[in-house]
Amino acid sequence: xxxxxxxxxxxxxxxxxxxxxxxxxxxxxxxxxxxxxxxxxxxxxxxxxxxxxxxxxxxxxxxxxxxxxxxxxxxxxxxxxxxxxxxxxxxxxxxxxxxxxxxxxxxxxxxxxxxxxxxxxxxxxxxxxxxxxxxxxxxxxxxxxxxxxxxxxxxxxxxxxxxxxxxxxxxxxxxxxxxxxxxxxxxxxxxxxxxxxxxxxxxxxxxxxxxxxxxxxxxxxxxxxxxxxxxxxxxxxxxxxxxxxxxxxxxxxxxxxxxxxxxxxxxxxxxxxxxxxxxxxxxxxxxxxxxxxxxxxxxxxxxxxxxxxxxxxxxxxxxxxxxxxxxxxxxxxxxxxxxxxxxxxxxxxxxxxxx
Ligand SMILES: Cc1cc2nc3c(=O)[nH]c(=O)nc-3n(C[C@H](O)[C@H](O)[C@H](O)COP(=O)(O)OP(=O)(O)OC[C@H]3O[C@@H](n4cnc5c(N)ncnc54)[C@H](O)[C@@H]3O)c2cc1C
Numbered sequence: 001x002x003x004x005x006x007x008x009x010x011x012x013x014x015x016x017x018x019x020x021x022x023x024x025x026x027x028x029x030x031x032x033x034x035x036x037x038x039x040x041x042x043x044x045x046x047x048x049x050x051x052x053x054x055x056x057x058x059x060x061x062x063x064x065x066x067x068x069x070x071x072x073x074x075x076x077x078x079x080x081x082x083x084x085x086x087x088x089x090x091x092x093x094x095x096x097x098x099x100x101x102x103x104x105x106x107x108x109x110x111x112x113x114x115x116x117x118x119x120x121x122x123x124x125x126x127x128x129x130x131x132x133x134x135x136x137x138x139x140x141x142x143x144x145x146x147x148x149x150x151x152x153x154x155x156x157x158x159x160x161x162x163x164x165x166x167x168x169x170x171x172x173x174x175x176x177x178x179x180x181x182x183x184x185x186x187x188x189x190x191x192x193x194x195x196x197x198x199x200x201x202x203x204x205x206x207x208x209x210x211x212x213x214x215x216x217x218x219x220x221x222x223x224x225x226x227x228x229x230x231x232x233x234x235x236x237x238x239x240x241x242x243x244x245x246x247x248x249x250x251x252x253x254x255x256x257x258x259x260x261x262x263x264x265x266x267x268x269x270x271x272x273x274x275x276x277x278x279x280x281x282x283x284x285x286x287x288x289x290x291x292x293x294x295x296x297x298x299x300x301x302x303x304x305x306x307x308x309x310x311x312x313x314x315x316x317x318x319x320x321x322x323x324x325x326x327x328x329x330x331x332x333x334x335x336x337x338x339x340x341x342x343x344x345x346x347x348x349x350x351x352x353x354x355x
């Protein structure tokens with residue numbers, strides 16, 4: 001491969017994912033320098049190979065057959081900061097570990113991403129599905145994304161307004177999927193050190209406190225809640241071998257929500273969005289469709305700590321994970337008429353989503 005080194009063949013991908021399943025990549029390269037990108041893409045073009053951009057592998061499911069193209073594992077490093085009035089702009093390379101950026105921001109008294117503590121993966125992965133948790137989304141802090149535009153074959157800068165961020169969505173996973181390779185991201189963080197405590201779980205934890213909660217308190221609280229739900233990566237905990245939430249929370253029309261609510265004697269959880277539609281917790285739908293935490297399919301299981309996560313109990317195949325997911329989608333559809341959409345990106349499958 002002209003101008004690049006380190007091309008490897010038949011590289012098992014499971015170890016590069018948090019789920020720990022999946023077959024090999026036909027070709028694989030670590031991207032340590034932006035200048036290695038064009039030759040890598042040219043190689044794929046010459047061989048007519050599909051390209052997959054891999055970050056921390058925390059939101060993907062690789063098929064048992066693997067990926068027949070070139071996997072580019074983004075390992076770009078570097079973080080810098082610049083004052084901007086009451087704010088600081090943090091520029092982080094796409095291959096930086098996301099939680100390390102959050103930890104550093106919290107210890108520097110910069111607010112805006114503290115509730116996103118403990119989310120695994122890379123900086124470059126965060127704009128893709130507009131990562132969010134506990135009342136914050138990265139779209140609230142991102143000002144600019146630097147990327148390589150595969151269509152125009154050049155580096156570009158996208159302002160946040162051009163990224164079309166919404167719930168678990170952006171141009172990077174919808175209209176312009178596969179077009180951009182994210183190189184670095186700018187986050188505008190506030191110097192006031194005021195944490196966001198808008199999520200009910202967090203509000204409950206802090207309501208009885210006499211002193212104001214600090215950024216560090218909120219980070220600690222979020223990490224504790226995550227650990228309790230198996231949503232922190234911990235090699236020693238079986239329930240954390242997952243891709244996080246396996247399904248997005250569906251958003252439905254209010255009339256549809258009311259119809260579901262009228263069928264239940266208990267109150268149906270729902271969060272009204274700005275446009276009047278209602279977001280229903282997928283975990284609730286899954287439980288009401290008859291699934292229990294710990295239900296298994298081979299070595300794949302619904303997490304014992306959180307009904308929304310599918311975990312690899314050790315030795316699971318992608319096929320087992322997909323079978324369990326498919327069963328969940330089918331039963332939720334039968335019960336509620338709602339089609340759950342998976343959050344992880346499926347790689348190397350024949351169909352876009354094998355349900
Ligand atoms: C235990 C656990 C908890 C989680 N909790 C949350 C949560 O609370 N909220 C949430 O939103 N998500 C959560 N996730 C999902 C996941 O961590 C995030 O989506 C994360 O941002 C994915 O980043 P990644 O680097 O691992 O991306 P990968 O999994 O490697 O890739 C995911 C997608 O992003 C693309 N991509 C990655 N890097 C780049 C790049 N540089 N340029 C272009 N495309 C790129 C890939 O091609 C792929 O399409 C969780 C996952 C786990 C395992």
